[in-house]
Amino acid sequence: MFEYAPAPESRSVVDLKPSYGLFIDGAFVDPTDGDSFKSINPASEEVLAEIAEAGASDVERAVRAARKAYDKVWGPMPGRDRAKYLYRIARLIQERSRELAVLESLDNGKPIRESRDVDLPLVAAHFFYYAGWADKLEHAGFGGNPRPIGVAAQVIPWNFPLLMLAWKIAPALAAGNTVVLKPAETTSLTALLFAEICQQADLPPGVVNIVTGAGDTGRALVEHPGVDKVAFTGSTDVGRAIARSVAGTRKKLTLELGGKAANIVFDDAPIDQAVEGIVNGIFFNQGHVCCAGSRLLVQENVADRVLESLKRRMAQLRVGDPLDKNTDVGAINSAAQLERIRELSDAGSAEGAERWSPPCELPDRGFWFAPTIFTGVTQAHRIAREEIFGPVLSVLTFRTPAEAVEKANNTPYGLSAGIWTDKGSRILWMADRLRAGVVWANTFNKFDPTSPFGGYKESGYGREGGRHGLEAYLNV
Amino acid sequence: MSERVAVRKTYKLFIGGKFPRSESGRSYLVQSSNVSLASRKDARDAVVAARAAVKGWAGATAYNRGQILYRAAEMLEGRRAQFVALGVPGDEVDAAVDRWVWYAGWADKLAQVYGGANPVAGPYFNISAPEPTGVIAVVAPERPALLGLVSVIAPAIVTGNTVVVAASPSEPLAAVTLAEVLATSDLPGGVVNILTGAITETVPALAAHMDVNAIDLTGVIDTALATDLEVKAAENLKRVLRPASADHDWFADPGLARMTALLETKTVWHPKGV
Numbered sequence: 001m002f003e004y005a006p007a008p009e010s011r012s013v014v015d016l017k018p019s020y021g022l023f024i025d026g027a028f029v030d031p032t033d034g035d036s037f038k039s040i041n042p043a044s045e046e047v048l049a050e051i052a053e054a055g056a057s058d059v060e061r062a063v064r065a066a067r068k069a070y071d072k073v074w075g076p077m078p079g080r081d082r083a084k085y086l087y088r089i090a091r092l093i094q095e096r097s098r099e100l101a102v103l104e105s106l107d108n109g110k111p112i113r114e115s116r117d118v119d120l121p122l123v124a125a126h127f128f129y130y131a132g133w134a135d136k137l138e139h140a141g142f143g144g145n146p147r148p149i150g151v152a153a154q155v156i157p158w159n160f161p162l163l164m165l166a167w168k169i170a171p172a173l174a175a176g177n178t179v180v181l182k183p184a185e186t187t188s189l190t191a192l193l194f195a196e197i198c199q200q201a202d203l204p205p206g207v208v209n210i211v212t213g214a215g216d217t218g219r220a221l222v223e224h225p226g227v228d229k230v231a232f233t234g235s236t237d238v239g240r241a242i243a244r245s246v247a248g249t250r251k252k253l254t255l256e257l258g259g260k261a262a263n264i265v266f267d268d269a270p271i272d273q274a275v276e277g278i279v280n281g282i283f284f285n286q287g288h289v290c291c292a293g294s295r296l297l298v299q300e301n302v303a304d305r306v307l308e309s310l311k312r313r314m315a316q317l318r319v320g321d322p323l324d325k326n327t328d329v330g331a332i333n334s335a336a337q338l339e340r341i342r343e344l345s346d347a348g349s350a351e352g353a354e355r356w357s358p359p360c361e362l363p364d365r366g367f368w369f370a371p372t373i374f375t376g377v378t379q380a381h382r383i384a385r386e387e388i389f390g391p392v393l394s395v396l397t398f399r400t401p402a403e404a405v406e407k408a409n410n411t412p413y414g415l416s417a418g419i420w421t422d423k424g425s426r427i428l429w430m431a432d433r434l435r436a437g438v439v440w441a442n443t444f445n446k447f448d449p450t451s452p453f454g455g456y457k458e459s460g461y462g463r464e465g466g467r468h469g470l471e472a473y474l475n476v
Numbered sequence: 477m478s479e480r481v482a483v484r485k486t487y488k489l490f491i492g493g494k495f496p497r498s499e500s501g502r503s504y505l506v507q508s509s510n511v512s513l514a515s516r517k518d519a520r521d522a523v524v525a526a527r528a529a530v531k532g533w534a535g536a537t538a539y540n541r542g543q544i545l546y547r548a549a550e551m552l553e554g555r556r557a558q559f560v561a562l563g564v565p566g567d568e569v570d571a572a573v574d575r576w577v578w579y580a581g582w583a584d585k586l587a588q589v590y591g592g593a594n595p596v597a598g599p600y601f602n603i604s605a606p607e608p609t610g611v612i613a614v615v616a617p618e619r620p621a622l623l624g625l626v627s628v629i630a631p632a633i634v635t636g637n638t639v640v641v642a643a644s645p646s647e648p649l650a651a652v653t654l655a656e657v658l659a660t661s662d663l664p665g666g667v668v669n670i671l672t673g674a675i676t677e678t679v680p681a682l683a684a685h686m687d688v689n690a691i692d693l694t695g696v697i698d699t700a701l702a703t704d705l706e707v708k709a710a711e712n713l714k715r716v717l718r719p720a721s722a723d724h725d726w727f728a729d730p731g732l733a734r735m736t737a738l739l740e741t742k743t744v745w746h747p748k749g750v
Contacts, residue, residue, distance in 0.1 A: 125597065141589065143731070236713070243710035248703030255713065412712070431744050441746045448596035452604050456740050457689070458713045463741050466594055466604065476733060 004318070007325040009112045013099045019050035020188070022058055022212060023195035025065035026205025032057040037214070039188055042109035043322050043331040043366040051188045054211035056220045059180070062209040063226040066151045066178040069206030074178050075148060079135035086131030086173060088201040093124040096197065100190055104162055105322040107189040109331030109367070110285055112323050122447055123166040126465075129449035130170035133470055137175065140467055142476040148176030149252055149475055150228030155218045155242075157234045158184035158333050159288040159389075164233050165191055167464045169208060170449075175473035177229065178207045182221055184234075185214040186334045219245075227251060231472065233290075236387075236413075236458050254462025254472045256290065256454055258387040259415030261436065262408035263293030263444060266401075267302045269420035273442065275309045278393070281418060281444040283317060283329055283371050287391040288337070290459075291416035293444055295384060296373075297404050300397040307375065307395065314371050315358040329391060332367040341369050341390035348374045348383035353394070379410055387413070401426060405433045414456030418444045437463070487511045487648070489518060489672060490655035492525030493665020504673065507562070507649045514671040516681040519640065522669035523685050526611045526638040529666030534608045534636035542583030545634055548661035549576040552626075555657055562649045564622045571727055572626040579630035582735065586635060590736060599748040606739040608636035609715055610689035613682035615675055617695040621647035623726050625654060628694050631734035633667055640669045640688070642679050644695065648672040676701065683708035690715035690738055697722075 019036065021028040035053035040046060054062070074082065093100065100123075101115040110119075137146045152172045156164035161183055172179050183191035191210050198208050211217055215238075222230045223245050232242050233256040246253050263281045265274045281293025298306050322330035332338040349355050353374040362368040369390055377384050377394040384394045398404040408417055417436040419427055427441045437455045440446060447453065452463040462472045488495040489512045497503075500515040512518075533541070552573050559569045591605040612632045617624035621644045632639045643651030655670045671678050675696070683691055683705040691709050696702040696719045709716050717737050 240710050240713060243713060243716075244707045247706035247710065248699065250718075257713070427746065431742070437740060437742060439742060439744045441744060443600070443745055443747050446596075446598070446600065446745050448594065448598070448602070450594040451596050451602050451745070452594070452741050452743050454741070456609075456742075460713065461715050468604065468741055471736075 004326045006321070008321065009102055009105075009323045009325060011102060011106065011323065014103045014106065016049055019052075020192045020212070021052045022054050022062070023192065023208070023210040024058070024062045025209065026199065028195070031055060037185060039107060039186065041106050041366070042186070042333050043363070045365050048107060049189065051212045054213045054217045059211055059217065059220040059224055062180045062211050063151060063224050065206035066180050066209050067226055069204060070150055070178040073204045074173070074207045075176055079137060079176070082173060082176065083131045083134035085201055085203050086127055086134060086170065089197060089203070090124050090127035090131055092197045092200055093120070093127060097124065100162060100193060102323065103193060104190050105330070107187050108158065108161055109322050109333050111327040111330045113325055113327065114285060119160060119163050122449070123162050126163075126166040126449040127170045130174035133171075134174040137470070137474070140470055142471065142474055146175075146474040146476055149473060150177060151226060152177045152179045152229040152231060152473065153221045153224065153227040154179055154181040154231045155222060155234065156181065156183055158187040159285060159290070161187035162190040162194065165194060167233075168231055171464070171469045172473045173207065175470055177473050180209045180211060180221060180227070182211050182213060182218050185212070188212040222246070229473065232256070239460055252472070255460035256462070256464060257458065257460040258413055259290045259292065259455065259459050260295060260385065260387055260411045260413045261291055261293050261416040261418065262295045262297050263418035264297045264404050264408060264420065264430065265299060265302070265306055266421035266423075266426065267299040268422045270422065271302070271306060271309055274420040275306065275313050277418060277420060277442070277444045278310055279313055279317070282393040283391050284445050286329055286332055286369070288333060288389055289445065291438060291445065293416075293418050294388060294393060296393055296395045297398050297407055298395065300399050303397050310373065311356065311358070314373070317358070317371055319360055319368065319370060320363060329371060332369050332390065335367055337389065338367040338369060341388055341392060344383055344386060344388045345372060345392055348377070348381060348394070351381045351383075353377045353381055353383060379407060385411065401430060405430065409433075409435045412458040415459035416440065487652045487672070489514055490652070490659070490668070490670040491518065491522045492528070492669065493659060495655070498673070506645070507647060509649060511648050511652070511672045514673040514678050516677060518671060519678040519681040520685065522640040522671060523611060523682065523687055525666040525669055526640050527687055529638045529664055530608075530610055532664055533633070533638055533667045536636070538584035538587070541634060541636065542580050544662045545580035545583060545630065546577065548658055548663060549573055549580060551657045551661050552576060552654070555653065558653060559622055559650060562653060564650055568620050568623045572623045575623065575626050575730070576630050579634045583634050586732070586735060590732070590739070591741065594743070601746045601748055602743065604741050604743040606635065606736070607742050609738050609740055610637060611687060612637045612639045612690045612692060612738055613679065613685070613688050614639050614641045614692040615679055615695040616641055616643050616651065617720060617726070618644045618697065619647060620726055621650040622654065624695070625651055627726055627730060628692055628734070629668060631730070632692065632738050635735055635739055637738055638667045640671065640682060642675045642682070642695070643670055643672050645672070645674055679705060680708060683714070684711060686712050688714060690717070692717040692738070694720045
C-alpha cells in the first residue's frame with residue numbers, strides 16, 4: 001500500500017455550539033422537561049454537543065406549529081412562492097456545503113470525500129428538483145387539482161442524515177405540506193444546521209420543525225393524532241411497529257426499510273469493473289446503506305478470480321480518520337451498531353463461513369470495523385439472511401441465471417440488486433425477474449433526485465425521488 | 477303436459493379455476509340459495525392457487541392480459557340477463573361491463589403513464605416501470621354486489637396481480653356468477669379466486685398470511701375489524717388499501733388510484749459508454 005501523508009479537512013469551518021434546542025415554529029427552544037443527550041464523534045468518542053430531547057409536550061408544540069403554518073401560510077401559498085423558498089434553501093445548502101459536509105463527517109463518521117462529493121451535492125440537487133415541482137403539481141399526472149395531505153411526521157436514520165432529511169422535506173414542502181422531522185439520535189447536528197438555513201431563507205415559522213430525540217420521541221411523533229402523514233426510513237422492525245400504530249387511522253404511510261441486496265456477477269463481466277462495483281456496493285458509507293450489495297452472488301466458474309481480485313482491492317482500502325481526504329472507509333456510527341456488526345460476524349464464523357479481512361490498523365479510540373468478507377456462505381446462514389448494516393460481505397456462488405434469480409429473491413427484503421454482465425439481453429432478463437425496487441446493472445449505489453427509490457416486500461412501500469416521490473405527499 | 481322442472485344451480489367457491497365446495501362441507505342460506513361457507517383452510521388454498529398463477533399472469537404480455545380482460549367483458553355482456561335475474565339492476569350490469577372494458581384497455585398503457593425515463597445527472601440509462609405487487613387479498617364491497625366487485629377485481633388483475641376475493645356475504649350470487657364468466661374467458665386458473673361466506677372468518681387468515689403481498693379492505697364496514705386486519709397486515713408489510721367511505725359512488729370515474737396502489741415501481745440503471 002502506498003504511504004500517503006495525512007490530508008485532513010479543517011474543522012474550523014464548523015461553528016459548534018455547546019448545546020442545541022429544538023426547532024419549533026421558526027425558533028430554537030428549550031424542551032419542556034429539560035432533558036438532553038450527547039452527540040459524539042464516532043471516530044474519537046469526543047462529545048460534540050448537548051442535544052435537547054423532545055418529550056411528548058414538545059412534539060405537541062411542534063405538531064401544533066406545523067398545523068398552524070399549514071392552515072395559515074404554507075397551504076394557501078401559491079406554488080410559485082413555495083418554489084422560491086425551496087430554491088433559496090437549495091442555494092444556501094450549496095453555499096454552505098463545506099460546513100455541512102464537515103459537520104456530517106464529524107457527527108456520522110463517514111469519510112469527508114463521501115459527504116463532500118456524494119451526500120451534499122445530492123442534498124442540494126434534491127431541493128432544486130422538488131422546488132421546480134411546487135408550481136407544476138397540476139401537470140404531474142395526479143389529476144387537475146392535487147392537494148397536499150397536511151402535517152407530515154418524518155423520522156429518518158443516521159446513515160445519510162442530511163440526505164434523508166432532503167428526501168423527506170423537499171417533496172413534502174413542494175407539495176404544500178408542513179413537517180415535523182425527527183433526526184436519528186446519533187446524528188442530529190446537520191438537521192439543526194439545516195434549521196438555521198431555514199431561518200436564513202426566511203422560511204415561514206412552523207413550516208419545518210425539528211424535534212431531536214430517540215425512539216420515544218419518534219413514537220410520540222408518529223402516533224400524534226394531529227399528524228396526517230407518516231414517512232419513515234429505518235429498520236424493518238420499527239417500520240412494522242409504525243404500520244401497526246397507524247392502523248385504523250387516516251394517516252398515510254410510506255416506509256423505506258431494510259435490505260439484503262444481491263450483487264450478481266456473471267462470468268462474462270469485466271472483472272475489474274465488477275470488483276469496483278462490489279467494493280462500492282458494500283464498503284461505501286461503511287456498509288451503512290439500506291440498499292448495500294451485502295450478498296455477492298458470483299458465478300462459480302469465476303468465483304476464484306473474482307475473490308482474488310476483490311481481496312487485492314480490499315487491501316488498498318484506507319480505513320481511518322473520516323476527515324482525512326484519503327480515507328475510503330470511516331468510523332462505524334455508534335457503539336451499538338458496532339456491537340451488532342460484531343455479533344452477526346461472529347455468528348458467521350460460528351455457523352461455518354470463512355472470514356477474511358485485509359491487514360488493517362484500526363485507531364484506538366472510536367468505533368471501527370475492518371472491511372470483511374465471508375466465503376462459503378449458505379443461504380441458511382444468518383449473515384446471508386439478516387441485514388448487517390456494516391462493511392461485511394457474504395459471498396455465495398451460482399451456476400445458472402435461473403439459480404441466481406432464485407437466490408437473489410430468496411429474502412423477505414426487496415430494495416435493490418446488482419447485475420454484472422456484458423450481455424444486454426441477460427441484463428434485461430434478470431432485471432425483469434429480480435424482485436427489487438432498484439436494479440443497478442454494471443453499476444451500483446447510484447442515486448439521483450429524478451430517480452424513484454424504494455422497496456418491494458418487507459423493504460417497505462412508497463417511492464422517494466422523481467415524480468413518484470410527490471405522490472407520497474399528495475392526496476391523490 | 478306438466479310444467480318443466482328447472483335445473484337449479486349449486487353456488488360454490490372459485491379456486492384455481494375450479495369450483496370446489498368449501499373443504500369444511502359447510503354452506504349458508506342466502507338469497508334463497510345454499511352458498512359455500514368458506515373456511516380459513518379454503519382461504520389458504522386460494523392463496524396457494526393465486527401464488528401459483530402469479531408467474532404466468534405477471535409474465536404474460538400486457539397485450540395478452542388486455543385481450544383476456546376484454547374477452548371477460550364480452551362474456552359478462554352475454555350474461556346480462558342472468559345477472560338481472562339475480563336482482564342486479566340493469567344499469568349496474570351495464571356499468572360493470574363498461575368498467576371492465578375500461579380497465580382492460582389500461583393493460584398496455586399504464587406503464588407509459590405511470591413510468592418512464594428519468595433524466596439523471598450523469599451518463600446513465602435510467603427507467604422506471606410499474607410491476608405487479610403479487611398476490612392481493614380483496615374484500616369486495618357489500619354492495620353494489622356486481623359493480624363493486626368488478627371495480628375491485630379488474631384494477632388489481634389488469635396489471636398482473638392475482639387476487640383472492642372475499643365476496644359480499646349478503647349478496648354472493650353475483651360473485652359466483654362472475655366466477656363463471658371468468659372461467660369461460662381464457663383467464664388462467666388462479667388469477668381470480670373467490671370465497672363466499674363470512675369475512676370475519678376468511679379475511680383475518682388472509683391479512684395474516686405471509687404469502688399475501690397486499691390487502692384491499694374496501695368492503696370492510698366494521699372499523700374495529702378493519703383496524704385489526706391492518707395490524708395483522710403489518711407483519712409482512714402488506715400494502716393496505718383502507719375501507720371505502722360509506723357514501724362512495726361506484727358509478728363515478730375510478731381514476732388510476734386502485735391500480736397504482738397495487739403496483740411496485742422498479743427503476744433500472746445502466747451506464748452509457750462506448
